[in-house]
Amino acid sequence: MxxxxxxxxxxxxxxxxxxxxxxxxxxxxxxxxxxxxxxxxxxxxxxxxxxxxxxxxxxxxxxxxxxxxxxxxxxxxxxxxxxxxxxxxxxxxxxxxxxxxxxxxxxxxxxxxxxxxxxxxxxxxxxxxxxxxxxxxxxxxxxxxxxxxxxxxxxxxxxxxxxxxxxxxxxxxxxxxxxxxxxEHRGIHPVEWGGDGDKAGLIAIPDRHGSVGMQGQAVYRWVTTELAAVAAAACARAGIAPADLRGFVTHQANLRMIERLAKSLGATNAVVARDIVETGNTSAASVPLALARLIDHGQVRPGDPVLLMGFGAGLSYAAQVIACP
CATH class of the missing domain: 3.40.47.10 (Thiolase/Chalcone synthase)
Structure with a gap:
């Protein structure tokens, strides 16, 4: 009490x-x-x-x-x-x-x-x-x-x-x-976050008894044309170049989308999380699930710089570089 x-x-x-x-x-x-x-x-x-x-x-x-x-x-x-x-x-x-x-x-x-x-x-x-x-x-x-x-x-x-x-x-x-x-040291670097509320209706549940609706092509265009810059800004806030990343863990929405983002960013030395293949899109759970799989499989090591990035309904996004646990 x-x-x-x-x-x-x-x-x-x-x-x-x-x-x-x-x-x-x-x-x-x-x-x-x-x-x-x-x-x-x-x-x-x-x-x-x-x-x-x-x-x-x-x-x-x-x-x-x-x-x-x-x-x-x-x-x-x-x-x-x-x-x-x-x-x-x-x-x-x-x-x-x-x-x-x-x-x-x-x-x-x-x-x-x-x-x-x-x-x-x-x-x-x-x-x-x-x-x-x-x-x-x-x-x-x-x-x-x-x-x-x-x-x-x-x-x-x-x-x-x-x-x-x-x-x-x-x-x-x-x-x-x-x-x-x-x-004593930053293991979670500053978050780069924001959104585009004008496009909030692209992914939505219209009422409490409804089901989720998604305009997939429009969302795909938003992610692949605008969010590489968000990832780059998160790297800049951490003081590293995208090529310095050892892990690239985004929201697991679509495999083609994930791979295109990694290529656009220039994360050439990073292991790209592809947890979507076996887990699907678990919304807010997808980033920690994908990160845990990379760690469990030994694909990233303690201290490695890893970019985490989520994006979706809102339309909202957030990204930060972390030191792998």
Whole structure:
């Protein structure tokens, strides 16, 4: 129970923050292109050629947004050698909660056994994790927080029309979490973020009982013509050239889009995350899931400079260079 006399005085500001660990949770059910395409009347090869997905994960009844988020958080904490008691902030990036209240973050805090944490949601859709990471970095550097959980978790299948070829072939479910801690040196460089609200309707759920609609070609043009400059600006804010990157982890929206962005940026020495092939588009969960896969497979090493970039509905974008945990 909170009491004013027991409230902490706060922490001194720090030079920076860093990601201490990252982990992901994918639902049990694997859905192949053959299974999905059969119901939609399209060939498995057509799906892969169009969006780059071979299979994806669909959540079961018990695999809720908050349950998956809590599972990813527990894995990340274990990897970092910390417990929920060591954390003072939880930020959940999601756009697929079944209800606007209570916040998903409050429920996740309770599920991990830390119900008194400062906890709140961020809804920037597919850019959400990078937005949340920027917020956590700022709060730690200001001295407001010392150790934070930043989570992206989605059940996009709850909001997709299963008969819509444009969305049903790409969206999927999952969660990824990062433990962010204070550091003497910047392991999370300044975020480059923004959006284009004039185009907000290109990806939208028109009402609370509706399903997501997407003008895919217009979104593709926006990403491939405008966002390489955002990635370059994030590199500049970190003081490195794109060729210095060792990892390139963008929102997993479309494989052709991802590869075109990497080429346009000139990330010639970076391993490009292609988690979409086996996981699909998990919105705010896609960046931490893709980063965790690169780390688990040994494709990036501790200290490597890695660009993270999310983009999507809003239209919102956020990018920052991190030091790989």
């Amino acid at each position: 909170f009491s004013p006399s027991s409230a902490p005085a706060g922490f001194p500001g720090t030079a920076g923050s860093r990601i201490a660990a990252v982990a992901g949770v994918r639902p049990e059910r694997v859905v192949s292109n053959e299974e999905l395409g059969g119901g939609l009347g399209v060939a498995a090869e057509w799906i892969e050629r169009r969006v780059g997905v071979r299979e994806r994960r669909f959540a079961g009844p018990e695999e809720t947004v908050t349950a998956m988020a809590a599972g990813a958080a527990a894995k990340a904490l274990s990897t970092a050698g910390l417990t929920p008691a060591d954390i003072d902030l939880l930020v959940l990036a999601t756009c697929s909660m079944p209800s606007p209240m209570p916040s998903g973050a409050a429920s996740v805090a309770a599920l991990i056994g830390a119900p008194h944490l400062a906890a709140f949601d961020v809804n920037a859709a597919c850019a959400g994790f990078c937005y949340a990471l920027g917020v956590a970095d700022g709060l730690i550097r200001s001295g407001t927080s010392r150790r934070a959980l930043v989570i992206g978790a989605e059940r996009m299948t709850d909001w997709v029309d299963p008969d819509d070829v444009d969305t049903a072939t790409v969206f999927a479910d999952g969660a990824g979490a990062a433990v962010v801690v204070a550091s």
